[in-house]
Amino acid sequence: MKKALIRGIAIAIVSFTVLLFMNSCKTRKEGSETFNVAFLTDIHIDYRRNAVAGVEKALDSVNALNPDFIITGGDLIMDALGQSYGRADSLYNLYQETIRKASVPVYNTMGNHEIYGIYSRSGADPLHPEYGEKMYEKRIGQSYYSFMHKGWKFMILNSIEDTGKDRYVGLIDSVQAAWITKELESTDQGTPIVISTHIPFITVMDQRYEGSTVPNDSSLVVYNSRQVLDLFREHNLKLVLQGHLHILEDIYYEGVRYITGGAVCGGWWRGPYRTCEEGFLWLTFGKDDFTWKYVDYNWVASE
Numbered sequence: 001m002k003k004a005l006i007r008g009i010a011i012a013i014v015s016f017t018v019l020l021f022m023n024s025c026k027t028r029k030e031g032s033e034t035f036n037v038a039f040l041t042d043i044h045i046d047y048r049r050n051a052v053a054g055v056e057k058a059l060d061s062v063n064a065l066n067p068d069f070i071i072t073g074g075d076l077i078m079d080a081l082g083q084s085y086g087r088a089d090s091l092y093n094l095y096q097e098t099i100r101k102a103s104v105p106v107y108n109t110m111g112n113h114e115i116y117g118i119y120s121r122s123g124a125d126p127l128h129p130e131y132g133e134k135m136y137e138k139r140i141g142q143s144y145y146s147f148m149h150k151g152w153k154f155m156i157l158n159s160i161e162d163t164g165k166d167r168y169v170g171l172i173d174s175v176q177a178a179w180i181t182k183e184l185e186s187t188d189q190g191t192p193i194v195i196s197t198h199i200p201f202i203t204v205m206d207q208r209y210e211g212s213t214v215p216n217d218s219s220l221v222v223y224n225s226r227q228v229l230d231l232f233r234e235h236n237l238k239l240v241l242q243g244h245l246h247i248l249e250d251i252y253y254e255g256v257r258y259i260t261g262g263a264v265c266g267g268w269w270r271g272p273y274r275t276c277e278e279g280f281l282w283l284t285f286g287k288d289d290f291t292w293k294y295v296d297y298n299w300v301a302s303e
């Protein structure tokens with residue numbers, strides 16, 4: 001009887017200590033404000049050039065780092081713009097099968113290559129139920145949306161506009177601009193904001209490679225980015241994540257960073273592009289700031 005009582009007290013003391021320890025761990029975790037995000041842009045999944053193994057290797061690398069989530073920067077597939085329905089359909093399926101290997105949530109951004117059939121060589125019927133952006137919306141989800149994470153607001157934008165003339169341009173259309181305005185009305189002015197846009201808002205790539213007075217083409221940049229950025233004037237915009245160019249650049253102006261995040265596929269799975277290796281951005285967010293680095297996941301292209 002006495003032994004049982006002593007054992008009971010001992011168990012109670014151990015349980016209490018374990019509970020105290022667990023509670024202190026929990027408090028520490030909730031109190032820590034940093035979190036990590038992987039930004040994987042220009043994946044361009046394809047049946048050719050061993051691309052699927054490349055995407056899997058990139059995802060293995062991300063999974064080992066264990067971010068809170070992944071943002072993709074668009075151009076998930078290669079491609080749907082000028083392809084038959086069968087090819088576009090199978091590449092979307094291939095992407096969705098492969099990205100399932102990510103062990104954390106994935107927030108997708110739409111790229112120009114996800115838009116089905118707008119190049120006339122595809123032979124696509126504009127009345128097809130999945131024509132244009134509808135293919136993306138039906139299979140992946142909304143092409144623009146927002147979410148909150150640990151005090152930060154993430155806004156995923158649709159930066160591509162079909163001109164109807166065998167060509168796309170970089171544009172945030174008026175419907176989306178109205179949505180941004182509405183979103184910001186209900187966002188505290190101090191809330192740090194991150195944008196993900198496939199086509200860059202600001203880049204110096206062509207000025208660096210073509211000449212400092214060369215203007216950007218409207219398919220290379222979002223041509224109304226000035227107006228879009230003006231919408232954020234009274235808000236705490238911190239970071240614009242960009243894709244499309246397969247280069248790594250970091251522009252800092254008036255408190256906003258514009259980072260073009262390289263490419264998972266490098267030079268479309270043929271090797272590095274310009275000076276940029278196949279890789280992804282690794283971002284660590286604090287309360288109101290962040291740091292980043294480029295992770296080369298050591299892919300070697302094979303023809």
Ligand SMILES: [Zn+2]
Pocket residue numbers: 074075111112113198243244245
């Ligand atoms: Zn692109």
